[in-house]
Structures are given as C-alpha cells and as structure tokens.
Amino acid sequence: MEHNILVTTAKGLDQLLFTEIQAICPNASLKQTPGGVYVSGEIADAYQICLWSRLANRVLWLLTHAPAANEQELYNAANAIDWPAQFHFASDFMVQFNGTTKAINNTQFGALRIKDGIVDRFVEDGTSRPSVSKLSPAITIHARLHRDEVLIAIDLSGKSLHQRHYREDTGEAPLKEHVAAAMLYRSGFTKAITEFDSVALLDPMCGSGTIAIEAASMAANIAPGLAREKWGFDAWLGHHKSLWHDLKTAALAAQKSHQHRIFANDIDRNLVRIAKANADNAGVFASIQFSQKDASKLTLPVELPLDETGMATTPAFIVSNPPYGERLGELATLLPMFNTLGDHLKVAFAGWSVSLLSSNRELLRQIRLRSKKEYAMNNGKLECKLVNYALDSANCEQIAQHSGQQDFANRLKKNLKKLKPFIKRAQTNAYRIYDADLPDYNCAIDRLDDWLVVQEYAPPKDIPPEKARRRIHDVLLQLPIITGVDTKKIAVKVREQQKGAKQYQKVNDQQNRITVFEHGAEFYVNPTDYLDTGLFLDHRQTRQLFKAEAQGKHVLNLFAYTGSVSVHAAKGGAASVTTVDMSNTYLDWAKDNFSLNRLRGAYDFIQADCVEWMKRNHKKFDLIFLDPPSFSNSKRMSGTWDVQRDHVSIIRCAVESLQPYGVIYFSNNLRSFKLADTELSEMGLAIENISAQTLPEDFQRNPKIHQCWRLTKC
Structure with a gap:
C-alpha cells in the first residue's frame, strides 16, 4: 500500500488536519481524503499524531486494501492477514465496520464476516480462537468498505482522540474538544500565539470550558494525548514501547510557560463550576481567569492599543460556541440576547477578532456585524458555520435596522x-x-x-x-x-395544515399551564405544549351567544375540546351539560375548567368517538354546540371524518337528539366549506348564518377564521 496510516476527523476539518499533520510529521507523504488524511510514514509518525493531533478522531494502521465485491472476497481479505503477528489470541478484539455495497448491504453482517476471517486465521495457524468484546476490547479493528474494496486496519488510538479525558462533567450539547481546537485554528489564535508573546482570548459563553481549556493547552504546548492512559496499541504486537516512552518524555519536556491571557465566562454559575473542575483536570486551571456574568454586560481588565483601522496591535480573540436555538421556542429568548450582545461587543471589545460557531446563521445576523470569513464544520451531527468578524472601526459602526x-x-x-x-x-x-x-x-x-x-x-x-x-x-x-x-x-x-389528531398532539412538554379569563369565566391554557393552547379565542363571542340561550336548557357540547363552551353554558344556568370528546386528555382538562369555575351539578363528561356516540344516543337536548374538526383520521375513530362530506350526517343525528324548537350551533374553520342548505332545510331546520355576529373585534382582520350557523328545529 502507498500509505500505511489513515487519520480521520470530523466533517469539514480534513483540510485543517492535513496542515496539522504536515507540522507534526514533516517528512511523511500525505494525501487528503474526505473526512481524513492518508499518511505514508513510520510507526513514530503514527505515535506523534496520537500524541499531538488536536483535530484527529482516530489513527488507523492499515493492514490491507483488498477487493471485496462479495462476502467471500470480504472474508478472504480478512483471512489473508497474519493476525497472530498483530495480537495474541488471549487479547479480545472488536470489529468496527463502515460502508455498504449491493452485495454487502448490512454493516453487522460485514463485521461478522471480518470477524470470521480473523478467528479462522488464528485456528489455521494452530492457536486458540481470540474472544470478541464489544465493551472494552484490547484490540479494535476497523474495516471500511467502498466501491467493492475493503480497507482493514488496527485502531491505534483506541477511543476517539477528541476525548481528552479532562471533562468530568458537561452542560447541555457540549462542544467536542477537536471542534473547539478547529475553532481556535480558524480564528487565528493558534497562529498568533506562535508570533506574539501576549495574546488575549475570551469565551464569553464558555459552558463546560472546552474552548478556553484547549486554548490554554495550546499556549502551554501540552500534547493533547499525553494524559491518556489507555491506547489502542497497548496490546498490539507491533507496538514499540521504548519509542513510545521516548516520544512521551519529549512531549512532556516540550511544555512551556507563557504570558497569554485566557478568560472563560458563563452566566450559569454551575457551568462555571464545571469548567473550573475540567480545567483543573487538564492541568491548566492557573492559566484561565473564570467569571460568572451575563455576556452582554461583560468587561475585561485588558487594555489594547488600536491601530489606524481600529484593530488591536496585540491580537485579542473572542471565540465561542453560543446557543443555536435548534428548538423554535428558544429563539424568542436568544434573538434579543444576540442583538444586545452585538451592541455590547462593539463598545466593550473594539479591536478584537470574533469567531462564533452556530448552526443558525440567521441567529448570528442579529449581532449586526459584517463577517470576514466563514468555515463549514460539524459539531456532532449538526452542520455549522464558524463565522469570523473583525471589530474594526467600520464594523463597530451601528448597522441600520432592517x-x-x-x-x-x-x-x-x-x-x-x-x-x-x-x-x-x-x-x-x-x-x-x-x-x-x-x-x-x-x-x-x-x-x-x-x-x-x-x-x-x-x-x-x-x-x-x-x-x-x-x-x-x-x-x-x-x-x-x-x-x-x-x-x-x-x-x-x-x-x-393538520390532519387527524395532529392538531391536538403535544409539541413540547414544559407544562406551562396558566389561567386566563373572559366574561366571568376562567380557563386553564397551555401556551407551549400543544399546537392549540386550550381555548379558541375566535369563538369568544360564539360562547357568549350560546351562554345566553342556555338558561334552564339541557345542553350538549360535541367535539368539546377542553370544554370552554360547556363552562359558559353551565355558568349561564343550563339544567344539564353533557361534554363529549374523543380525547381523555382534553376531557380531564374540561373537568379541571369546571373545578376552576367552582361548577357542580348535572354535568357529564363522556370520552367517545363523537360520530358513533351520536348514532347511539337516545337522550334529548334543547341546545347543541357542534364545532367539529375539518378532517380526522384518528385511530380511535371507526373511519375518517371530513366536515364537508360528513356535516349533513352529523347534523341529522343532532336533529334526532334535539327537542322540538331546539337549537344547534354549528361551526367549523374550513375556509372552502359550503353548507348543504337544501338538505338541512329538508330536515326541518331554519338556518341563520351568524358568522359576522360571532367574529370578535380582535379577529376582524381575518373574517374567514370560522363560519357559524344557528340551526333551529321547526
């Protein structure tokens, strides 16, 4: 094979990794590949990458690159390797398999055939079969299948190199160490500390401290792999222990003191505590000044002279991984925060360079700074952009509001x-x-x-x-x-457009139940957890008209949702109120609304498919409220519901349950809905369109929010 080492990294970091390995292994031949770098070098080069790479995930020692057009060729490729020369049968192992082809389209099957080839080779060579371990194997073997060829390698790194082993705890969505290092490379900080004696760096939203810790480690020239106790090559028979010892000793001796100033801040006191503990574990606690403050109010005891462009003559960097607002509900808090932060940076940090990582480019636009450079990189599975800004004189001028x-x-x-x-x-x-x-x-x-x-x-x-x-x-x-x-x-x-029960499904679980009131009644609403909050505001007037007719009446509220119409009917003096809905959740909500209004009496709550219940109902009512969904295909229903197709049949059932001269309020919010006037008239119903009367003043801008009719049984 032309190259005998493959070094992998996260998406978007391969070019940076290539440059880093050039510095670590100046005499090795390199070739960049998506997600990694091939290296043609000695075992010493592999060790140096394990010790010094801040960007790598894994260092793989390549054993073969062979045809694998089918499972037999895959097996043969693994079986042809002299495995007893790689590890002792007493050392357990694991196979990690990546990639699929038409012939081998299951990674577990691919790993199994590689495993078979390995253990069979041990048996063929007259030794015992090694054991397989999926938890903490002594040897990890990587197999990569691509275009009917397989690459098989020993993983020298063991666990991913991004795990520096200094993080005992993290906050939510922690930044991986190698991504933090990449941010520092791209910001210019890494280059600056080689050219200047005193460079300043601040992470104003430091979380568990990863960026500041990586920066302090760079400044002190601490090899990121030096503290690791277990390696993938520990049980490898190709391991050169004396060489490894010498390289570790040299790395330890290469550490140095420095005059660079590194600051880490977060508004969360607990996160600052975690960051301090992590920095202590990494051996850089003394190199970082920690603070706990709102980033938009933070100032530092750093005075920087500026040149004619407004930039600091001594480099100063803000490098941070602020919240992304991946959940829509978070944006209401984050947008003003970023807007305020942008104004603060222009005043308190004029002359600094700023690098921010985010998956939400629109969120970054709220700081109202002109970007200098953008780099794509992944933070875990999230596709992000690292955006660089210069807080020079031009950028610190206020940009006009959109x-x-x-x-x-x-x-x-x-x-x-x-x-x-x-x-x-x-x-x-x-x-x-x-x-x-x-x-x-x-x-x-x-x-x-x-x-x-x-x-x-x-x-x-x-x-x-x-x-x-x-x-x-x-x-x-x-x-x-x-x-x-x-x-x-x-x-x-x-x-x-929602279909079926989707309009009633949970979209969150914050349990923010609050109380609102209207016309003497109180209702529980939930502003966050469902698409609808529990109270249809456009029916405020409808509820009042219905309430005015409820005195002494036997009332039915069908498709009742959380029972707001039922509450008003009860408060209007109804003789009885029957509330029917398919959802137990909303019936319980309706019961809570009755309790909130201290209503006790002849009130029934029935969980049922409203259509089927009406077909079976024999009780007579004086007043019926009918506000069905436009469409439903809920599993609890015997069929589907379409208000245009089915409104005649449900109204016919309602009429059969209605006392002489009884009244039905029928409403829906399907904009294209057409009432079947002729068929309803043939049922003996007097039809009155009361849509305009039921439209509240705060909905005048949207007169098609619902349609409503008062149907009287003649």
Whole structure:
C-alpha cells in the first residue's frame, strides 16, 4: 500500500488536519481524503499524531486494501492477514465496520464476516480462537468498505482522540474538544500565539470550558494525548514501547510557560463550576481567569492599543460556541440576547477578532456585524458555520435596522393602540394582537395573560426557507420590546395544515399551564405544549351567544375540546351539560375548567368517538354546540371524518337528539366549506348564518377564521 496510516476527523476539518499533520510529521507523504488524511510514514509518525493531533478522531494502521465485491472476497481479505503477528489470541478484539455495497448491504453482517476471517486465521495457524468484546476490547479493528474494496486496519488510538479525558462533567450539547481546537485554528489564535508573546482570548459563553481549556493547552504546548492512559496499541504486537516512552518524555519536556491571557465566562454559575473542575483536570486551571456574568454586560481588565483601522496591535480573540436555538421556542429568548450582545461587543471589545460557531446563521445576523470569513464544520451531527468578524472601526459602526423589521414593529404598535378600547371592555386577558397583517410577516400572535403565543404559518413553497426564518426572527426580536413580555414567556409554533389528531398532539412538554379569563369565566391554557393552547379565542363571542340561550336548557357540547363552551353554558344556568370528546386528555382538562369555575351539578363528561356516540344516543337536548374538526383520521375513530362530506350526517343525528324548537350551533374553520342548505332545510331546520355576529373585534382582520350557523328545529 502507498500509505500505511489513515487519520480521520470530523466533517469539514480534513483540510485543517492535513496542515496539522504536515507540522507534526514533516517528512511523511500525505494525501487528503474526505473526512481524513492518508499518511505514508513510520510507526513514530503514527505515535506523534496520537500524541499531538488536536483535530484527529482516530489513527488507523492499515493492514490491507483488498477487493471485496462479495462476502467471500470480504472474508478472504480478512483471512489473508497474519493476525497472530498483530495480537495474541488471549487479547479480545472488536470489529468496527463502515460502508455498504449491493452485495454487502448490512454493516453487522460485514463485521461478522471480518470477524470470521480473523478467528479462522488464528485456528489455521494452530492457536486458540481470540474472544470478541464489544465493551472494552484490547484490540479494535476497523474495516471500511467502498466501491467493492475493503480497507482493514488496527485502531491505534483506541477511543476517539477528541476525548481528552479532562471533562468530568458537561452542560447541555457540549462542544467536542477537536471542534473547539478547529475553532481556535480558524480564528487565528493558534497562529498568533506562535508570533506574539501576549495574546488575549475570551469565551464569553464558555459552558463546560472546552474552548478556553484547549486554548490554554495550546499556549502551554501540552500534547493533547499525553494524559491518556489507555491506547489502542497497548496490546498490539507491533507496538514499540521504548519509542513510545521516548516520544512521551519529549512531549512532556516540550511544555512551556507563557504570558497569554485566557478568560472563560458563563452566566450559569454551575457551568462555571464545571469548567473550573475540567480545567483543573487538564492541568491548566492557573492559566484561565473564570467569571460568572451575563455576556452582554461583560468587561475585561485588558487594555489594547488600536491601530489606524481600529484593530488591536496585540491580537485579542473572542471565540465561542453560543446557543443555536435548534428548538423554535428558544429563539424568542436568544434573538434579543444576540442583538444586545452585538451592541455590547462593539463598545466593550473594539479591536478584537470574533469567531462564533452556530448552526443558525440567521441567529448570528442579529449581532449586526459584517463577517470576514466563514468555515463549514460539524459539531456532532449538526452542520455549522464558524463565522469570523473583525471589530474594526467600520464594523463597530451601528448597522441600520432592517426596514421590514421596522414595518412589522410599526404595524404591531398600531394594532395595540387600536385594540386598547376593546381590551378594556372585552373582560378578558386572552386576545389576538396580530394576524398576518403584513404579507411578509405571516404569523398570528395571541396574548394570554403575561404570555405571547406566536403561530408561524408555514410559508408558501416559493418562499426560500432562510427568508421565512429571517422574518420570524424579526418578529421575535420586536415582540419583547413592543409588548414588554419576558422573552421566556414567548412560545413559538409552526402552524400548517393538520390532519387527524395532529392538531391536538403535544409539541413540547414544559407544562406551562396558566389561567386566563373572559366574561366571568376562567380557563386553564397551555401556551407551549400543544399546537392549540386550550381555548379558541375566535369563538369568544360564539360562547357568549350560546351562554345566553342556555338558561334552564339541557345542553350538549360535541367535539368539546377542553370544554370552554360547556363552562359558559353551565355558568349561564343550563339544567344539564353533557361534554363529549374523543380525547381523555382534553376531557380531564374540561373537568379541571369546571373545578376552576367552582361548577357542580348535572354535568357529564363522556370520552367517545363523537360520530358513533351520536348514532347511539337516545337522550334529548334543547341546545347543541357542534364545532367539529375539518378532517380526522384518528385511530380511535371507526373511519375518517371530513366536515364537508360528513356535516349533513352529523347534523341529522343532532336533529334526532334535539327537542322540538331546539337549537344547534354549528361551526367549523374550513375556509372552502359550503353548507348543504337544501338538505338541512329538508330536515326541518331554519338556518341563520351568524358568522359576522360571532367574529370578535380582535379577529376582524381575518373574517374567514370560522363560519357559524344557528340551526333551529321547526
């Protein structure tokens, strides 16, 4: 084989790894490959990479590169290797297999055939069969299948080299050590510490301290593999113990003191504690100054003279892995934070270089800095960008606010001003303040007591995802400023066409149940955990009309959801209220709403398929509320439900359960819905379209939010 070593790394770091290995092994021949570097060198080169590479995951000593078009060839490739010359039969081993072909399309099967070839070779050579261990094997064998060829190697590194063994604990979504090292390389810090005697580095959101620890290790020239106690070559018969000892001794002697200043800060006291412990384990605690403060208020005791461009004459770097906001609900908090952070950096850290890693490029745009360079790299499975900025004079000038963002802000202010009289007389703290008023900002915003719920409508296919994401970011940035609502109390959801029970399924599990009120009734709502919050605000007027007719009546609420109509009917003096829904969760919620309003009486709660229940029902009612979903294919139903197709049949059943001169309130929110007037008239129903009467003032901008009819049995 032309090359006898393969060094692997994370996606996006192979070019950096190539440059690093050039420095570690100056006499070796190298070839870059996606996700790694091939090396033609001596065992000393492999050892040096194990000791000194800050970017590598694994160092593989290649044994063969052979044809493997089928399982027999795969077996032959493994069996042809002189395995007793590689490890003793008393050493257990494990096979890690990557890649598939048409003939070998299962990695477990591929690993099994490699294992068979290995153990059979031991038996053929007259020794005992070695044992297989999947937990902590003495020898790890790597097999990589690609285009009907297999590469088989001994893993000299053992566990991945990114594991430096100084992290006893981490926070959520910890940054891997080799990715932190790559960030330091790309930021310019690694080069700067070789050219300047005093370089400053700050991680203002340090988490468990990985970036600062890696930086301090670089500054002190501490070989990242020096502290590792167990290696993949410990039981390998090709291991040169004396050479390894000499290289470790030389690495230990190469450590040095330095004058570089490294700072690590986090707002979370517990994370700072973890970072300190990790730094102590890494032997660099004394090299790092730790603090616990909000990053947007952080200052450092560092004075840096600036050149004519506004950059520091002595290099200073901010390198950080801030939160990404992968979950939509986190953005309401993160967007203002980044906006404030950007302003603070321009004032408190003028002249510094900034490097931020994020999977959310739009989030980084909120700091309003012009980027200098971007690099793609993965943090675990997340595809990220490391973005470099220079806080020079030009970049520290305030960049004007996005005009569209200002358009949204102006419209929201206008809406709130217009709604003030309505809010005072509406006797409610739950209402809509914005409903896709501007085409570019296609969302609905509801106020629920001291919470805001933002429902982002799924954008049309012709709108690029990044543009749609930027618009919702504008909304989330302006909301806390204009409304005064805490960012932690802004819930964000994506609203698209839902079928079946999806509209009622959980989207979160924060259990943020709060109480809202309207017209003398109180209701539990949950702003975060479901697509709908538990109270349909557009039916506020409908509930009042229904309540006005409930006095002394026997009332049925079908497809009842959380029972808000039932509560108003009971408070309106209904003789009895029957609440029917398919979901036990929402029936329990309805019961809680009755308890909240201290309602006790002839109130029944029935869990059932509403369609089937109506077919079997023999009880008579005076007043029925019927607000079915547009479509449902729930497993609890005997069939599917389509409101356009099935509304006549459900209303017919309701009529059969209705007393003479009884009333049905029928409503739905299917925009294309057409009522079957003729068929309903033939049932003896007087039809009155009351949609306009049931539209609350805060929904006037969206008159098609629902349609509603009052049907009277003649």
